[in-house]
Amino acid sequence: MHKQDMTIGVLARQAGVNLETIRYYQRRGLLPEPAKPLGGIRRYSANDITRIQFIKRAQHLGFSLEEVGALLRLEDGAHCSEARAIAVEKLAEVRKRLAGLRGIEHTLEKLANQCATQKGNVCCPLIASLLEN
């Protein structure tokens, strides 16, 4: 059983995902559904493990499943500039999110510090900042 000719349950374990996730990826068109041998049980190969892990790695880089689909259509490695364009766009998005989160970080830090140094707590600075302006 050298990672070849598995059933869906084995594939799920090998790829480290829930069995239902595989079905979901098939429905989304991210993973091919092997032909079923006439009322029998579908068989999967090591290629499917690779593909699932591709999806998971791309997700960890912040790509949505729709975007992963676009990347998978370039999977032959012969469309480098298209792939690059997708990555560059995602990079811009990631940087925008980073900027937003940094702002949030500073605001929260400031408010938490104010709450900490506040003694009489007539009015909590955090609550006050949410109430005002």
Added chain:
Amino acid sequence: MHKQDMTIGVLARQAGVNLETIRYYQRRGLLPEPAKPLGGIRRYSANDITRIQFIKRAQHLGFSLEEVGALLRLEDGAHCSEARAIAVEKLAEVRKRLAGLRGIEHTLEKLANQCATQKGNVCCPLIASLLEN
């Protein structure tokens, strides 16, 4: 009509949210539903604008509606240490997300650069990195 005694539609416009969002917040228990004058139409006050804006500001700081609910229960400003605890926890979350996003940023940047300098594009580095390891 000095921001007092509005109908829900006016409240929505004043607060800058969709009318249905107000109903949704009421269902979620984030916003009180005023008593209805016997088969009539509910009336809202400036307090409700404040409360909706509180919710929106807290969301922009990264709080979920459930967390906003917790903050609203401390709204009197007399529970500064509880509010601070919530903020500190959220700050830790935000920092974790920041670290993750920074890693993604670096990886995407590296891959996009490799794609850019790649000439023969035998195999796109981005695709390759998603396929391997």
Added chain:
DNA sequence: CTTGACTCCGTACTATGGTACGGAATTGAT
């Protein structure tokens, strides 16, 4: 040749934060 484990397939449900719809009632303005 039966039993238990697994697969197939469709559908429904989860969480999150809303948005949309439709019929009935009510309100404001003319």
Added chain:
DNA sequence: ATCAATTCCGTACCATAGTACGGAGTCAAG
């Protein structure tokens, strides 16, 4: 008094990324 606009209320739907369920079929071991 009438008419358009608005409100009320329940329910259904959107996106995203899955997870769960249940009945029927199939497969392998004992």
